[in-house]
Amino acid sequence: MPAPWPCPEDFTDMASRVGGLSLDERQSLEAAARAIRDGALAPAQQRLAAALSAAPQHPEVLRLLGILHTRARQYGAAREVLGEALRQWPEDPLALTDLANAEQADGDAEAALTHWRQACERAPDYPIGWFNLGRNLQVLGHTEPAVEALERACALQPTLLPAHVLLGDALVHLGRFDEADRRYRAALALHPACGDAWRGLANMKTRPLSDEDRSRIVGMLGRADVAEADRIAMGFALGKACEDQGRYDEAFAALSEANARQRRLAPWQAGGFHTFVASVVQSSARLPVPLEPALGEEAIFIVGLPRSGSTLFEQILAAHPRVEGASELPDLGDVLVEESTRRGQPFPRWVPTATAQDWHRMGRRYLERTARWRRQRPHFTDKLPENWLYAGVLGAMLPGARVVDVRRDALEAGWSCFKQQFYRLPHFACTLTDIAAYVRDYEAALDAWRAAAPERIRTQHYEALLADPEGEIRALLAFCRLPFDAACLDFHQARRAIRTPSAAQVRQPLNRDTARAGRYGRLLDPLRLGLGRPLS
Structure with missing residues (x-):
């Protein structure tokens, strides 16, 4: 039986993926995707309802529904609807990736790896596919193949900043520190205030940051247009650079500022944690014989x-x-x-x-x-x-x-x-x-x-x-x-x-x-x- 919705000529082109949907349905899908990205699951469900009502079997509608189920930890439902989307568009690398994400969250790492690899086979020139494969291979502890996938992503899209950073991380984990240093600095060439790249350089504990590095960080921190997450990461890197150079008062000041900014995002409640630990100790005092x-x-x-x-x-x-x-x-x-x-x-x-x-x-x-x-x-x-x-x-x-x-x-x-x-x-x-x-x-x-x-x-x-x-x-x-x-x-x-x-x-x-x-x-x-x- 032919698929009720025609396959896109290019699965990675979002305009092609919503073929056959009305303008209102497309706008509902876009709004749902934004809500999912922002973690607003209830609004996402509402936005998606309109598209589901009009086109309940459209593969792109089903794909977004699968992502929503995954975010809501409804992994069985996610796998079911993503499987239905793939029955219509079996070559779809995006749906394969999303199915893999649901499978990994459900504890099925082997199935997830199979589908991430299939996504790259279906779209070998799609850098995001290789990035996703590399990122998840790294999470699962398969670091050497993760390096190969991330190198492929960087080669396909040299401006893909997260791929350079994650490749640097993977190289560090393998002990290839010179190569990691080059990858982090390639990321900084793209974005000099990239906090993750500075974090990576600072986490190579046995390699001191230079005085030039310290000066660059200080210069970046003096700018008003630096994102807060990058500012915090650079603050920790500045503390490392100052300690490497024996500037202990400056190191303490930089680290204190970075930690204060970090804490403002979500303060730790020491009293509440103490109560929680006490309850854990008390509840585990009498356990059944195994x-x-x-x-x-x-x-x-x-x-x-x-x-x-x-x-x-x-x-x-x-x-x-x-x-x-x-x-x-x-x-x-x-x-x-x-x-x-x-x-x-x-x-x-x-x-x-x-x-x-x-x-x-x-x-x-x-x-x-x-x-x-x-x-x-x-x-x-x-x-x-x-x-x-x-x-x-x-x-x-x-x-x-x-x-x-x-x-x-x-x-x-x-x-x-x-x-x-x-x-x-x-x-x-x-x-x-x-x-x-x-x-x-x-x-x-x-x-x-x-x-x-x-x-x-x-x-x-x-x-x-x-x-x-x-x-x-x-x-x-x-x-x-x-x-x-x-x-x-x-x-x-x-x-x-x-x-x-x-x-x-x-x-x-x-x-x-x-x-x-x-x-x-x-x-x-x-x-x-x-x-x-x-x-x-």
């Missing part, structure tokens, strides 16, 4: 304060031939969100009523979502720092898993957090007092959970590793039920993608000179006071 005590023995969770050395310990474990380093995975939190949605209650309110069968089901769901990280090696690391919040309930959900609680001197780690731009807002790292409050909550919770289950949770001190590398590595491997392997002592030689700001640092041998807070003297006294330390 149905399968070994469930999750493949998983090693590395948790703690950001910038405490978690990437370093993951690199050590990933050098072991039985361990895959998966970096920061969202799956544990996503599974708990799914359960909260199913129950109509936020975590941890439903925890006291969850049965052993419920926890077993959630544990199985997590293992299903992370199965791709065990194809080559039997164990894997999940290094999302804030997973510490779930260390208690993991005793019921994945009782066989090991939790490595990485701790670095809290003053040094807290100051390092203050210097790092975090994109998930609100974030605790925008003020020194909030950092101290967060540290207190985190340490108290982990201390309680470790005391109750020392066989599952190990506190691993960064400074202890510096003092006795082999002894600490042997103890860490024994805790993770892994035989000693000398490759873990030469962790910096392990060839793998590292998708965190520490990518440059952990590719070098251990550096015992990592203390930086002392250079700032009394400027850090609010952090010292909050941590109960002597003032300078």
Whole structure:
């Protein structure tokens, strides 16, 4: 049967895609697309209703409806309507991309990759298709093919700014720092105030920014036409440049200004977080006996304060031939969100009523979502720092898993957090007092959970590793039920993608000179006071 709507001659031409629709219907579609882009889902639904009423089977109408369903987390509905759109226009690269987005959000990474690749096959000269493929390969940890796709996008459209930045990020993750530097600077040639490019350069921690870089940033920050997001990112980069050059007062001033701007976007509520942590600890005090005590023995969770050395310990474990380093995975939190949605209650309110069968089901769901990280090696690391919040309930959900609680001197780690731009807002790292409050909550919770289950949770001190590398590595491997392997002592030689700001640092041998807070003297006294330390 022929398709009821003719296929566009060029699927990437938006005017061709709405052929056969009236002017009013086209305007409704455009308004719906803008509302979806802005996150206004209810208005988008209203705008889309008119087009659906007039042309309920038009593939472009169905595509937008699929995007709307995905944004509303209605993934089954999204996949259904996007599949219908593709039955009419099977060669449509945009619908293939949107279907892949829905599949990824639904936890079906393999199907998503298949459709992102098909989108590029259908439109090999469409740079956005290659950019989308590269971006999502990078998210899924396939960094080398991500580089190839992003290089293709840059070659097809040299002015595609996000492709240069993301390619720089991917090259950093592979340890190809000179190439990454060139990509970030290519982005700056297109847009000198590109905050993401300056962020990328600043995140190569072992490479100092030059005095010329500092002067360029200062000049950009003096302009009135710089977007706030770029201004914030450049402020953090300026702090790095000033510290690299020993200008500590200027570094502190730049970082304070950047953090203040960041905090104004979404203030962190330390009191509310303290109450939340207390409720998590209380609700996880009495959990049912697991149905399968070994469930999750493949998983090693590395948790703690950001910038405490978690990437370093993951690199050590990933050098072991039985361990895959998966970096920061969202799956544990996503599974708990799914359960909260199913129950109509936020975590941890439903925890006291969850049965052993419920926890077993959630544990199985997590293992299903992370199965791709065990194809080559039997164990894997999940290094999302804030997973510490779930260390208690993991005793019921994945009782066989090991939790490595990485701790670095809290003053040094807290100051390092203050210097790092975090994109998930609100974030605790925008003020020194909030950092101290967060540290207190985190340490108290982990201390309680470790005391109750020392066989599952190990506190691993960064400074202890510096003092006795082999002894600490042997103890860490024994805790993770892994035989000693000398490759873990030469962790910096392990060839793998590292998708965190520490990518440059952990590719070098251990550096015992990592203390930086002392250079700032009394400027850090609010952090010292909050941590109960002597003032300078």
